[in-house]
Amino acid sequence: MATVGVVLLLLVLTRFLAAADVFCDNLKTVLVTLPNNTSSSPVRFATAAFGQAPDIVYAFALCRGDIVGVVFNESYCRECVRNMTDKVLNAAPREQCYKDTYHDYGDRCILVYSRDDIIAPPSGENGGDDTPAERWNDKNVTGDVDDVRLITSLTRELLVQTVEKAASAAPRRFATGIMDSGTTFPMVRSLAQCRPDASTVDCLACLRRLLGVVNATMSLRMGAQINAIRCYFRYEAYRFYGGEATLRLTPPPAPSLAPTPAKRRSMSKLWAIPIVILLLAAAAFLCFIFCSRRITRKRRDLLSTTYVLLKLR
Known part of the structure; x- marks a missing residue:
């Protein structure tokens, strides 16, 4: 009985490994095309698909948009994508071929491959349903x-x-x-x-x-x-x-501020200064008139007294 179990396990494992080998061969076929196809594209983007279901491989590579206008952008993009594909091709088979979806989100380029059709337009209203x-x-x-x-x-x-x-x-x-x-x-x-x-x-x-x-x-x-x-x-x-x-x-301009109560009090003080000056001037003027009249009256009295004395002599 144990022997039968081992045989069944070997059959399942052999079938699984054979399927993995097919997917792995398809993956290698796809990956070797992406560096040149991506760098030669005007928008530095390429897709590829190879194989038969369930071992078909879908893949794409994309270089970042700010290197499209750089003089050496084609070679720079090609090397960026090649470094990513080499990382996959040089990895151990278990890391290469037993993943349903693989993505490498680099600083300057991106590589994604999957058993699912990632090349087709997204379904739904959210532009895709993959986990960010x-x-x-x-x-x-x-x-x-x-x-x-x-x-x-x-x-x-x-x-x-x-x-x-x-x-x-x-x-x-x-x-x-x-x-x-x-x-x-x-x-x-x-x-x-x-x-x-x-x-x-x-x-x-x-x-x-x-x-x-x-x-x-x-x-x-x-x-x-x-x-x-x-x-x-x-x-x-x-x-x-x-x-x-x-x-x-840039930040929005700061809103203009209404005068604060302190500023209004300051303005009130400024207006009070000329009013006080006018009042003081008026008081001084009245004082001058009063004093002038008093001095004139005293002079008049003095002249009258002098005239009387002279007449008595």
Whole structure:
């Protein structure tokens, strides 16, 4: 009985290993084509599919949009993708072939392969249903409460505008941004990209789904890269992409402040000064008139007395 069990186990294992070998051979066939096909594409993007179900392999590679305009972009893109494919091809068979889906989200290029059809347009309204891959900066935004609130709010608005810009930027579906908070905090830079074969609607839906990961708690982080199979975005408090930013965000102008009660009291004091001066001048004038009349009366009396005395003599 035990012998029968061992034989059945060997049969199942042999069939499984044979199926894995077929998938692995198909994977190698696909991967060797991607470096040249990706780098020779005007948008630095290539897809491939090879084999028969259930061992068919779907794969794609994408280079980041900011290297498309670089002089050496073709060779740079090719080497980036080749390094990724070599990492898979040189790995042990168990790491290569026994995964239903594999993704390598690098800084400058992306490689994804799967048994599922990841080349077809996404189903549903969210631009895909794969679980996002998250990489967060360990540091949080710190400082004055009002500054932190301003920085996180502007960072959120920067991401919203960047993903909208990327979704509408055919054919590359790529955009970058920069935000100056007007504080001592460093400028925040953003980047968003979809696969070039995505429509505006699908790209925007995919990126907005990823934006939902940045909740009230995680929005305090100084940076992150959130990837899905069909799109991704990244933001950091330092420069991580080449070229000029597609969009720039600055803080809104400070609202004009109404005069405070203290200022109104100061204005009242200023108005009181000339009034006091006028009152003092009027008092001085009246005093002068009164004194002048009194002196004139005394002189008149003195002259009358002198006249009488002279007449008596």
